[in-house]
Amino acid sequence: MLHVNRNGHILNARVRLAARPLIERDILHRIRGIIVHQTGGTSGSSSLSSYTVKNANGAHFLIDKDGTIYQTASLFRQTWHVGRLRARCIAEYRCTPTELYALRRFNPKAEHRMEMAKNVPQRYPANEDSVGIEIVGAAVAGKGQNPAEQGVYEIVNAQQNASLRWLIAELTSTFGIPMTEIFRHPVVSRKNPTEARSALW
Amino acid sequence: MVIASLILALAASGSPTADDGSGTEPKMSKTHLPPISTITIRNSGTTSPASSEPANQCTDFKLSYQEVREYIRKASQVTEHDYLHLLDWSPCHASGEVSFNHGVTGIWAIQQYRAGSLKLSDGRTLYLYCPQCQATAFPNPDE
Numbered sequence: 001m002l003h004v005n006r007n008g009h010i011l012n013a014r015v016r017l018a019a020r021p022l023i024e025r026d027i028l029h030r031i032r033g034i035i036v037h038q039t040g041g042t043s044g045s046s047s048l049s050s051y052t053v054k055n056a057n058g059a060h061f062l063i064d065k066d067g068t069i070y071q072t073a074s075l076f077r078q079t080w081h082v083g084r085l086r087a088r089c090i091a092e093y094r095c096t097p098t099e100l101y102a103l104r105r106f107n108p109k110a111e112h113r114m115e116m117a118k119n120v121p122q123r124y125p126a127n128e129d130s131v132g133i134e135i136v137g138a139a140v141a142g143k144g145q146n147p148a149e150q151g152v153y154e155i156v157n158a159q160q161n162a163s164l165r166w167l168i169a170e171l172t173s174t175f176g177i178p179m180t181e182i183f184r185h186p187v188v189s190r191k192n193p194t195e196a197r198s199a200l201w
Numbered sequence: 202m203v204i205a206s207l208i209l210a211l212a213a214s215g216s217p218t219a220d221d222g223s224g225t226e227p228k229m230s231k232t233h234l235p236p237i238s239t240i241t242i243r244n245s246g247t248t249s250p251a252s253s254e255p256a257n258q259c260t261d262f263k264l265s266y267q268e269v270r271e272y273i274r275k276a277s278q279v280t281e282h283d284y285l286h287l288l289d290w291s292p293c294h295a296s297g298e299v300s301f302n303h304g305v306t307g308i309w310a311i312q313q314y315r316a317g318s319l320k321l322s323d324g325r326t327l328y329l330y331c332p333q334c335q336a337t338a339f340p341n342p343d344e
Contacts, residue, residue, distance in 0.1 A: 083225055128224075
């Protein structure tokens with residue numbers, strides 16, 4: 001069970017505070033899920049410094065290569081880390097005929113809008129009700145290729161996975177989040193499918 | 202004075218900003234790229250190695266020279282984080298080279314869902330997004 005102070009920061013020796021208020025958005029009223037990401041960059045310091053500019057976006061936690069857990073945003077505030085939601089009913093084979101009809105045309109914006117009219121677990125957790133965990137890891141591409149299009153995310157190492165496992169166990173028990181509501185980013189949004197593929201919890 | 206303020210307000214609203222407050226649209230800014238002199242298409246209908254789908258799933262994704270030119274001309278710049286986290290990723294992309302009037306060259310790549318990137322010879326990498334761009338192989342624009 002975590003001790004969270006009045007600012008939404010965890011008081012625990014395993015979590016280092018690296019507050020980046022510029023990535024904090026509206027109030028996070030209730031945490032219903034956790035989304036696991038990889039940064040796309042090679043170092044924790046580059047991610048931490050990218051969170052210090054105006055309009056920066058990030059997630060609540062950053063797990064560095066050596067397993068160090070940084071808390072970068074308050075657990076009482078939203079961060080914008082998810083993107084548009086995929087329709088959860090498709091992945092779980094439970095769409096109604098009406099939903100299937102609405103989804104017949106590819107339109108990610110309309111699909112997201114339709115999802116946001118539902119609640120978790122009818123939809124995936126979104127920015128407004130999830131905590132984001134970033135794991136430092138680059139998308140690596142071949143010579144002459146651009147990582148943005150052709151990159152494959154590097155493997156999450158053992159120290160990072162140990163920290164991720166601990167953090168998720170603590171967050172789920174503290175906030176009553178079901179383990180069924182923890183997702184890799186490409187599950188909930190259209191993302192490079194190798195992002196966080198090797199993350200374990 | 203009022204007219205001047207109105208003009209300024211209209212000019213500001215016409216700049217590429219997006220960010221509709223939902224947290225799913227990236228903040229966009231102008232690329233300030235000079236006019237394009239030449240475009241080369243090296244690869245079309247390419248499937249990303251990250252895709253778990255068959256390698257031929259993207260064979261229909263092809264862009265014309267005009268569509269690439271229009272994309273690079275109209276696209277806005279987004280941050281790397283927003284490119285990776287907020288924009289929809291597609292396994293299908295095309296890529297090639299571009300040169301600009303002032304001598305800088307670059308390698309462009311455009312994904313099917315309108316995200317793209319541009320690696321410039323001056324060392325910069327621009328992450329691009331063009332929600333209003335049209336191409337036969339793009340899905341219909343968002344409503």
